[in-house]
Amino acid sequence: MIKGIHNPAWKTTHFDVGAACVGMLATLPQAVAYGLIAFYPLGPQWASFGISASIGSAILFGLISGLFGANPFLVSGPRAVTALVLASAIQVAMSRGSTASDAILIAFVAVLGAGIFQLLAGLFRLGNAASYVPDPVLSGFVNASALLVLINTIPTALGSLNPDITAIGADSILYFAITVSLTTVAIQFIAARTIRFVPAAIIGLVGGTAVYYIGLEFLPLASAPLIGTIELSEIWRVPILIETPPAWGTLGPNIDIALASAVTIGLLSSFDTVISSRAIDTRTAQHNDVNAELRLHGLLNVTMGFIGFLPGSGTMSRSVAILDAGAKSRIANWASSVALALSLLIFAPLVAALPIWATAGMVIAIAIQAVDQPTCAKIWKLVTRKLPYPRVVIGDVLISLFVVTIAVLFDLATAVCVGVLVSVLLFVLGMSRNPVRRTYLGSRVHAHRQRKVALVQCLEQEGHRIAVIELQGALFFGSCSRLRSAVSNMLETGIDYLILDFRHVTSLDSTGSAALRAIHQQCVEAGKQLYLSYIPRERRLPARKQTTNAAPAPSSNKRSRTSPPRWMWLNLEANGVIKAIGKENFFAETDTALGHCEDLLLHRFGDKSVTGIRNVFANSLLLKGMTRDQITVLGRKAHRQRFKKGDIAFHQGDTCSRAYFLVYGHMDVVIDVPGAGRHKRVNTITEGTLFGEVALLDGAPRSATIIAASDALCLSIDANDFASLRQDRQDIVTRLLLNLNRIFASRLRQANVMISELER
Incomplete structure (x- = not known):
């Protein structure tokens, strides 16, 4: 638990206010970037609309989730990956001949559908299911998203007005635009490594903008399109789905775009929320209900689609930002959204003056940073042959590259659907290995x-x-x-x-x-x-209705309560x-x-002739080679012992030096399982065999317990009798020791065969 989390509010408010300001600084550049990403396919003239849709989501989504979310430190709002899915949906709709307004309508219907998806996932408590999506597929999602951002942003960074990167010619490239964009990228990367107290995206954006205006001031260079004025009233817009009622003539033929994008946004948002919440729980030593978080996020995304804002989800980076800044309660969470709304009164004119080329550089830097580094490291090691066993990672790399390829050839929504199918196929193939x-x-x-x-x-x-x-x-x-x-x-x-x-x-x-x-x-x-x-x-028997006079269920059936x-x-x-x-x-x-x-x-x-007590002695390996006289002398030394079923011949750990020969019956060899408080049968002794002979030779404590599995008769001889035999009849002892060696050799040979067979 974070220290001070249970302190009175007046003692921790100053920590939360400072953390809220840090959260605002972390959110503002991301909200601007994600709005630009989502509406890039529509051209620069829609940049202001996209930024207002993203900032509106950051304020409204963040405020409500901060106030009522299950995890008090999970900061929620728009995300790059879901912004990319919206961009992909708009791009596909435009390629089918839809107008800009129709494409936007399709995109926000997808957001509404994603909210319904999340709401149902939370109601059916499927929050933990997001963690079962394989890492290679998720890596492919992330890398495909980053690559699509680069592809869609490069034309703007080159100064071209044509959004199709394949149609850009050398005569349409502006080197001043490239300079501004690359400067923004370089400064942002340097700031990310050296400066911690200000978001690197802000520093890069300021640096690129400065280069742009300095160039215009001193050199006769072409000017760039600007973001334009962001009207605060635009954020509190009339709901899109009311202002523009869905025209089924437009939405019907493109319903596949809306459905695929809805499932994609729902999956990615759910995964982001669940994983981020779990990670924050680990950091704060808490345990919050991720399904309750999903239900709230689902309702909010339904609202976002209805209003016309970008979809939201839990964000790890912004959550870590307020925690690192000293957040003590959920005040830091919702207050960061309030601070963002207030900051727009100050920073709106500055945002309006940003050149599109600098924002393109910022988006490119964010996309590069979003690339999954572990996957890149695996690819590099495979290419340079630095992995001694490449087959360990080559499967993961190929799956990730496959998802990326599908995204580039088709769209991100298709890539997500294919990725889910691949994950299911991998599961089936993994489970269907040779049984x-x-x-x-x-x-x-x-x-x-x-x-x-x-x-x-x-x-x-x-x-x-x-x-x-x-x-x-x-x-x-x-x-x-x-x-x-x-x-x-x-x-x-x-x-x-x-x-x-x-x-x-x-x-x-x-x-x-x-x-x-x-x-x-x-x-x-x-x-x-x-x-x-x-x-x-x-x-156990199934529970049944009992009459008033019925006897109570046996106690053995009560085990259902404990196992x-x-x-x-x-x-x-x-x-x-x-x-x-x-x-x-x-x-x-x-x-x-x-x-x-x-x-x-x-x-x-089996040979039926070896049955019977007389034949037990005649066919015993222990007595093999002995004369009748030697067997008679040995029999006089032996003690006759009878055991009833369940009787114990000796216990594990007993100090004893007596060996037994089982004439008839069965004896179980049982050992204590260390630390388990239970016993395990490891062997069964049948008639005509010897047991307990090791203690006769070395006098060590018994290594197992011997229990009669049936009525049994044993002949036994102890160390004193054996010592007497050594003095009086050395010939018998010599023969016994020779036969014991044969018995030990036979057992060892059988054990070696079994071990080699079981280890194959």
Whole structure:
């Protein structure tokens, strides 16, 4: 928050008055320039009309928005970009044979339409949507606007009366006009770098005007057209749309110009207002409602079009000017408009004496300064090959240049429309990237389950019948065809079980649901089984009317108050996918789904002879190579422990030196997730496997918690028993250590294969 913003008004008024004067000085030259820009296509005789339309907007728009705007420090008024759109609309209308008055009428109907556009955007709370327009497209808008200003202004700067730059001959160029214009440009650029307390546009305009009058005084040079007298009564004019009722014979054939310009002005004004308001909020540590600002600006632009003033929007430069000058409240905002109105009583004669050549130089300087510098820097680095990876920026540059080209070949309104279409196309193309993140087979990647060696070997031989497709991004109409193609190719390889992993999917629409339903039908017809993972289930019931005697809703349904609905599941359910595939075929994790498929595969192809407790010992890698006598001695040392489902063998962090051999049942390996306050299953131990053996060797604390996933029987041996074996039966210890090394090597080999597969 700005210091002093909550102080009593009488203590901060002097700060606001000074800031208002600075805001007036920043607004006056810009208002003059924007009025000249907007009505340049009509010729110098309309300069006075354009300036009064721009100054009127600066006063009225700025005053009302300053008094009632949501952001107290957002100074609003006419802008160069929207002035250019008006100029473009007038130019196109004139090229179609419209008179000057008809072209002006079309332009102000566009302003009125832009106000309606902004009002609707504010009512439907679309203020934040302006920030989704890609930067390259916005850069193209800015650069195209600046280039069009240069093209329209250069004929005047050359002293030609012909507004068509392509028709200017050498005999129509006045070198005195070039001198005045270039002097204005040079002084304005120098002042922008060296002088901070006076707007550079004023200094440049004064310098160019001085050169003009000095030249006329001492040399026999041609004179320039002047701005002319600005009648203050002209600012408070009769509303254009009342004074000149819309003639549908004129407006009808040109309605496309008005509509395109209305959308363009509405978009650009909304974007300017939203971005400027957000930037000022960041600077002042406030948070203001941009949609309320849009609604007010929409109403004001409807009024501007009705009266015949230039459209307005939030202006960052003028807002920063009053903040830097010490503004403490909204008084500085609206008072700058009052100060501008009062200053016209003093400066109107001076403005009337300005030569058009000097104002052309000022407009050229403003246009050059308006060029998007980051885009120019990117182009320069591409041309000079100073970027090691040009593909990073070449796409942005090409889009910006494309928008500029459209603006030059056609008009700014068309360029804006094309830019919006390009942004939509870029969004669709970006979202419709390949939805398949990666694929892998069950022969290379296994579920986190420790299985007997024989079963692992079976999975390595038959695991190719299981396939996992990891999906990513949005599953919608632009990406579904790629998914279906990938599934078809996978089914042709001979798989029996297909798992679709949704962990990295961001959204899914009805087209995506239809694609999943078609994939399921394809699997059914081919005799394959489809499973889906990482789609959280929505277990809450919709709210229903209850009778007076009805029991209260279960507490689990109250979760809707604290967490959002699981839209992906709801979408699948609404489109019949859940019913078609079956809830039992949806898994919380891919590892669980993969383990389920492995169980089905082992049931089909596993060696049935290895089942049973006797065969568990006979086929155990831990006991491989031992004689019956050695196994008997080891069995006498072991302790028999039974676990019921849910029992804990040991906790993570426990100090223990006991190793376990699982005779039957399943045990889950669970770890604590640091900082999350929850637990995660990372592995499942199956019969015939060893666990906890590391603590037997090094005595370190347990790295995980072991929980019985079913009733289980374990044989265990601790460090004391192991030490006793080393003294009495070194042959058994040697064989155990050799087999342990084989177990560790097998696990490491499997881990390396899985890591290399998942990192592909």
